[in-house]
Amino acid sequence: MNIAYFDCFAGASGDMILGSLVDAGADLDKLVSELNKLNVPGWSLEREKIVSKGISGTRMHVHTEESHHHRGLNKIFAIIDSSELPDTVKSKSKMVFQRLGEAEAKIHNKDIEKIHFHEVGALDSIIDIIGSVIAMELLGIEKTFTSKFHVGSGTVECAHGIIPVPAPATVELLKNAPVYSTGIESELLTPTGAAILTTLAEAHNKFPCMNIQNTGYGFGSRELPIANYLRVVTGISTDASQKIDEVVLLETNIDDMNPELYEYVMERLLDAGAKDVYLQQIIMKKNRPGVILSVMCAPAETDNLSSIIFSETTTLGIRISEIKKRRLVHRENVEVETPWGIVKVKIKINNGEKIISPEYEECKRIAKEKNLPLQSVFASIRSIADKTIGS
Numbered sequence: 001m002n003i004a005y006f007d008c009f010a011g012a013s014g015d016m017i018l019g020s021l022v023d024a025g026a027d028l029d030k031l032v033s034e035l036n037k038l039n040v041p042g043w044s045l046e047r048e049k050i051v052s053k054g055i056s057g058t059r060m061h062v063h064t065e066e067s068h069h070h071r072g073l074n075k076i077f078a079i080i081d082s083s084e085l086p087d088t089v090k091s092k093s094k095m096v097f098q099r100l101g102e103a104e105a106k107i108h109n110k111d112i113e114k115i116h117f118h119e120v121g122a123l124d125s126i127i128d129i130i131g132s133v134i135a136m137e138l139l140g141i142e143k144t145f146t147s148k149f150h151v152g153s154g155t156v157e158c159a160h161g162i163i164p165v166p167a168p169a170t171v172e173l174l175k176n177a178p179v180y181s182t183g184i185e186s187e188l189l190t191p192t193g194a195a196i197l198t199t200l201a202e203a204h205n206k207f208p209c210m211n212i213q214n215t216g217y218g219f220g221s222r223e224l225p226i227a228n229y230l231r232v233v234t235g236i237s238t239d240a241s242q243k244i245d246e247v248v249l250l251e252t253n254i255d256d257m258n259p260e261l262y263e264y265v266m267e268r269l270l271d272a273g274a275k276d277v278y279l280q281q282i283i284m285k286k287n288r289p290g291v292i293l294s295v296m297c298a299p300a301e302t303d304n305l306s307s308i309i310f311s312e313t314t315t316l317g318i319r320i321s322e323i324k325k326r327r328l329v330h331r332e333n334v335e336v337e338t339p340w341g342i343v344k345v346k347i348k349i350n351n352g353e354k355i356i357s358p359e360y361e362e363c364k365r366i367a368k369e370k371n372l373p374l375q376s377v378f379a380s381i382r383s384i385a386d387k388t389i390g391s
Contacts, residue, residue, distance in 0.1 A: 001327070004136065005208055006146040006197060007231040011188025014128025015060045016218040017196055020232040021135035022047060023058035024216025034134045035127060037084040043123050045131070050219055053227040057217025062124040073101040073112060076126065085130075089137055092200060093130045100195045103172035125192050132196050139234060144201040145208045148178040152188035170194045177204045184225060193230075203353075210235040239350070245328060247275060248299050249321040250306060253282065255290030257314045262291070265312045272308055273301045299323055336385045340366045340377075345385045356385045 006012065006020070022028055032045055042065035050059055076097050080090050105112040136144070151166040151174075158167065166174070169191040177198055198204075212235040220228040266277045276296040284290040293313065297305050306318050330349040335342045343362045348355040358381040366381075367374040 001142050001237040002140045003143045003145065003208055003210055003235065003237045004139070004141045005210070005233045006144070006201070007233065008147050008149050008189070008197070010220070010224065010226055010228050010230065011150050011152060011190075012193035012197055012230045013190040013220060014125055014132065014192035014196065015062065016220050016230040017132045017193060017232075018128050018135060019047075019058040019060040019218025020216040020230045021132060021139060021218070022060060022216070023218060024139065024214045024232050024234050026135035026138045030138055031131060031134055034085065034089070034138075035131055038079055038126075038130065039083060040079060040123065040126075043127055045127070052219060052229070055217055055227055055229060057219050057229050059219040059221070062127045064123040064127075071122075071126075073097060079126070080130070085134070086137070089130070089133050092133045096129050096133070096195050096199045099173060099199050100169070100191065103169045103191070103195075106172060107168045128192055129196060133200075136200070139214075141234065143237070144197075146197050146201045146204045147207075148180055148204060149174060149194070149197075150188050151179050151181050152184050152186045153181050154185035154187075156187040166194075167191055173198050186222060186224060188224075207233075208237065209239045210237050245326050246299060246323050247296050247326050248302050248323055250295040250297065250302065250309065251319045251321070252293050252309060252313070252315040252317065253284060253290055254293060254313055254315050255284045255288045257291075259291075261312070262293075265293070265309075268308055268312060269295055269305055272305060273297065274305055296326075334385075334389065336381070336388045338381055338384050340370065343381055345381065345389075347389065354389065356382055356389060358382055358385065 004024075006017070022031065028045070028047055035043075035045070044063045046061040046063060048059040048061060050057060077094055080093055080097075083090070085093075101112045104110075151170070154165050155162050156165050156167060157163075165185075165187045166179075166189055167187065170189055173191065173194040174189075210233075212233055214234045216232045216234075217229045218232070220230075222228055262279060266279075269277045274295050274297045276294075278294050280292040280294065282290050282292055293309065293315075295305055295309070302320065306320075309315060309318055332347040332349070333344060334347060335344055343366070344359045346357045346359065348357070358378055363374060363377045363381060366372065367377045370377075
């Protein structure tokens with residue numbers, strides 16, 4: 001899996017994110033070609049190669065003909081939706097602007113439809129945001145991570161006047177993200193930078209396990225006591241909590257079987273080694289309601305599970321897809337001591353983080369036996385497991 005890690009030791013802004021990705025290898029000509037699909041005239045991109053404090057990197061300049069333009073969320077969405085950009089780029093770009101709109105709406109106590117972006121609604125910021133999403137796609141980045149956010153301090157002047165650093169919109173976007181300041185009196189993390197990274201990144205703390213392939217440095221425009229760049233490191237994930245296995249998908253359409261039998265069919269398939277079994281409702285020929293029976297299994301189980309499907313259902317044929325790769329996170333089953341005895345819980349481990357889920361059937365049994373609310377049993381067992389496993 002291709003991943004990227006943004007080291008925000010000097011904060012981040014839209015042009016710094018874009019610059020770091022171009023410096024890491026995103027093709028500038030392809031980037032401009034994709035941005036032209038927005039069908040918005042009056043802009044150009046310039047790449048400046050610089051060396052600052054001994055580090056070579058890229059500073060991106062977005063030149064526009066408009067001096068200042070306020071756009072609402074609906075207008076920005078209309079530009080994105082009417083473009084010829086890939087759906088993934090459209091979706092991720094709209095997610096960033098949606099979060100920005102929600103932050104601004106809360107700060108100004110307005111409906112999101114009535115919010116007009118000021119600096120962020122200008123064409124240069126639109127190019128920064130959508131360009132960053134495109135650049136990640138060009139690099140094939142599938143997951144994004146960041147460091148803690150260095151936010152700066154002091155004040156900054158914007159369309160609403162002089163406001164504290166970090167800006168109110170930035171603070172709103174940073175909820176549940178780790179931040180710090182070393183006292184540098186400058187806006188290190190802008191609302192645009194915060195919106196892009198908090199929307200697209202999955203975690204904000206540790207350097208992920210990876211084989212490093214490329215590094216890029218995107219420079220800001222101000223002189224600071226520290227090197228004013230954002231570093232992005234791209235590579236292949238080597239997280240030991242993830243593994244790849246190969247699976248086959250068996251599928252068949254059924255429209256003439258007693259629905260009561262499906263539960264037994266699914267139990268037999270799972271007991272025989274199927275990794276997953278699920279049903280989907282469909283309308284078949286002559287407008288007859290039917291069901292797609294899907295079975296995911298290891299390649300070696302194809303013949304055995306196909307035999308069960310033929311014997312236990314009315315189907316006359318099974319579609320067998322080509323082998324597909326499946327990515328898995330590390331999972332463990334453990335037992336913990338609770339006031340109701342030993343209870344089984346599942347642990348999901350991803351990037352060093354543990355997510356604990358009590359077994360549903362165990363909680364259901366306790367809730368019935370003790371006449372307790374199921375959700376209370378579930379919450380209590382998870383709390384006990386968190387403390388037990390964490391220690």
